Amino acid sequence: MVSATAVTAVGSVVGVASADTARPHEAEATAPDATLLADIPVGQQAQVQTVSLKQQADSQAVAADAGARKDAEEAARKAAAKTATEKKAAAEKAKQKAGTTASQDASGFPVQSTYTVAQIQAIARQMMAADQYQCFSNIVEHESTWNYHAVNPSSGAYGLVQALPGSKMASAGADWQTNPATQIKWGLGYMNSVYGSPCQAWAFWQVHHAY
Template identity: 65%
Template sequence: MSRISVRGFAVASATAVTTVGSVVGVASGNTTQTPSEDAEALVGSSTLLADLPAGQQAQVQTASLTQQADSQAIAADTTAKKDAEAAARKKAAEDAVSKQKAAEKAAQEAKEREEAKKEAASRSATRDPSSFAPQSSYTIAEVQSMARQIVPADQFQCFSNIVDHESSWNYQADNPTSDAFGLVQALPGSKMSSAGADWQTNPATQIKWGLGYMEDRYGGPCGAWEFWQANNWY
């Protein structure tokens, strides 16, 4: 059997040092030495584990193994704590991102609701073309005033830009090279009969038809104006 030195066990475990110290004290007849003094004496004398009784050998080995297990448990706890802290930081970051996205979505939805509300209010404030009393003739100022009351406020400038280019606000403008007619130069002009039989003489009827055409085809006057700028027609 190999003779194993107790030195490694004595320095590895406080519990083992205490146990071995007590053994050495008993063997030497000195019962007044402290555990640390016993350990030093044991290490200094190179006492071998094999020199100890079997029961005391088991105590020394058990103490050393216990300390190793405790060290491993502490290391495992430390690793677990670090992992838990990292997971907590990751979760906090993910929660922050989720909250930010939710806030941005809520803000966008609120903005869309507000815009829809404004658009609805603008449209509700417009006047029905049929409410205008017929006249024998209309000035440009009168036609523009009618348009302001029929076209939604946020779309009026775009509508005005198109009419400026198409007819210069002349509700009787007749294109000599085609059948285009009126404020918005409907082609042919007879298309505007869907808005009213008086399409040739009533600017309100022409405005109503032109607005409907722009909304159906381009989403509104501003969409039509954007297309017009790119193509010089709409």
Template identity: 65%
Template sequence: MSRISVRGFAVASATAVTTVGAVVGVASGDPQVSDNDFETAAADMTLLADIPAGQQAQVQTASLTQQADVMAAEADASAKKSAEEAARIQAAKDAKAKKEAAEEKAEREREAKEAAERASRDEVRSASSFATQSSYTVSQVQAIARQMIPADQFQCFSNIVDHESGWNYQAQNPSSGAYGLVQALPGSKMSSAGADWQTNPATQIKWGLNYMNDRYDSPCGAWSFWQANNWY
């Protein structure tokens, strides 16, 4: 280099960005640019003028490249921030949609369960639909009960009958006078379900189911009470 030393060129290159920035700031009326900044910029420009034209182009190119790199970095940071915010918003939307889907599924399952229970109750046969017999075995009495008691309540009803009479529709307590499958006390109470209450297990089942529903809301409610008190 003929007109500037290597050290001088390095100094000029290092200050090029500051020089250009200061001049641009003054030109745009930036209030943060002081007179000292302008004087410094002017001195730097004088220094830059001492550099041969070809070398000036190199310095200016380096300055513009650095500015472009800074702008690109800022753009990348802004894009990353926007992407993170968009991802957060989408995650919140996905979580909300998942929760709503779970709630809808639970509601459908509840409705399906209630529909199944209603269907089960609709299929229950009345006592009068069974032909009367002169006698009944335990298995026959249980089969009648299965057709008269809602499926989800049968086991509770069966538990009570197991303890009260062992499925003997003619069982009678000699001391209290309780009678039948559900040991109605007195047995004549069951006449409200039919005049054949003494001989027809279907009539006794009908009365027992009505009693449990009225007093305990259901056979399972009656069984819960029975377990706590050994009577119902």
């Protein structure tokens, strides 16, 4: 017969053993691969923090560089636009000045009843820049052979530069039919306004055989 005291003692031992056996299983609830910050040595914690801060600094530097580059590109675009506007204004001013000079030159030549080719060419030379004369001359040579009375039988174009209709040249002077200086003034103004210069008009003429 087993005494009650013995059973109790055995139960106590068993209970203690069971409790001791359960503790390892409770400890296994933590993920085996998890690493707590507290488990990282202090020196390694500092290294991790340093790397993180460096990455943040690098990201901020990249963002700052991108912003600075964008600002620089925008400033360059605005500067280029301003320069283009200023150049255009200067070109318009120069064109107006050239037109005024041509007008003065056209009215400064004595009116004659007739003109030779050499006289007409001399007038033209005095009414435009030296580097533009040959281009102007090339066009006139092809259009009218320097005949200020030339009339195109098909279209009715008239004069040195074959204005169509010839009456367009009245804007340069009422004597457009008889005064080569007036015709040159109008033709020069037309080439400058439409093509930019006689040489640019001549470049167009060589491709299209008209201007």
